[in-house]
Amino acid sequence: MSYEPKLAAALSGATLRQLSHWRRTSGSSGALLVPELSTSRPILYSFRDVVALRACVRLRQETSLQKIRRALNTLRDDLGEREHLSAYRLVAGPDTIYLADSDHAVDLLRSKGNVVIHELVDVLAPFYRDGRHIPDLLAPRPHVSVDPAVRGGEPVIQGTRIPASEVAALVRDGIPPDQISDFYPGVNADAARDAADFTDYVDSYTDSHPRQVAS
Template sequence: MSYEPKLAAALSGATLRQLSHWRRASGKQGALLVPEISDSRPILYSFRDVVALRACVKLRKETSLQKIRRAVDTLREDLGEREHLSAYALVAGPDTIYLAEPEQAVDLIRGGNVVIHQLVDVLAPFYKDGRYIPDLLKPRDNVAVDSAVRGGEPVIEGTRIPAAEVAALVRDGVPPDRVSDFYPGVSAAAARDAVDFSDYVDSYVDGSRQVVA
């Protein structure tokens, strides 16, 4: 499963403008996150990319984009870490960003080690600019995202049925309580959640007009 920018933005909390900006290098600093599947049209993100993007969005709430880029450059160039960005726990602290490891953390801006007692769960829901960004693995009560199921495509929980297909049926005029005629086992509540999530993804494009930094 690959995620087009609109869905990647909706699941991560980033705006479309931020995704575009973060794909590019800035001065001497490298790109923050280049899409793993395709970095040219059509732009396609992976599930790991979405996890990393959520981490960047949460960091951006606490610190500057310049510091985030610097921290990632330190991670790559100075520490030689080459795993996907989603593999690392990055935590914002006073005037710095830490790479959290068991028992301690590396200061990626000032150098040195410290002890961190609490880590941010990048999968959990949060607010950004007053907008609710849902839980990545369960964006709605009856909608689930699991990288092992259809590659991470949002599906009706407990099934492999794409939530987008259920939403399309309802939008085409099928009442939520009749969706089970087409997809046995999909309740009316699940169908309504699929539509609600689809509406959220579609409306999220409006957020792309917000400021990038």
């Protein structure tokens, strides 16, 4: 499954403008995150990219983009780490960024002092950004799931392989949620409403600043 920028933004919490900016190099620094599947139109992100983007969004809430770029330069150039960014747990601390695991943490900005990490952030869990709720990556709605092992990570109705977008399209065409089961027997009314709601949320990412979706 590949994720176009709009869906990658909706699942990660980044704006489309940020995705565009983070794909580009900045001075001597490399790009923050280059899409794994396609860097030319159509631009396509992987599931691992979306996980990494969520980590970047969470870091950006705590520290500057300049520090994030410096930390990634240290990770790649000084430590020689070449795994996908989603493989690392990066944690913002006072005036620095740490590369953390269960046993220790490495200061990526060369700050002095003791390493104190109060909480390791779960980048898959829901969070708020600028007052907007960014859903759980693996369960963006109660009846919608995202699993790399199911249709490559395409959002589907939970417990099925039915794409949420196909169910949402029927609802948008005027089929009442309680009649969606006539087309997809495994989809009840609540699941149909969740599919439609999630698709509205994704479609709110139409420009640099996602618009609010009425609840």
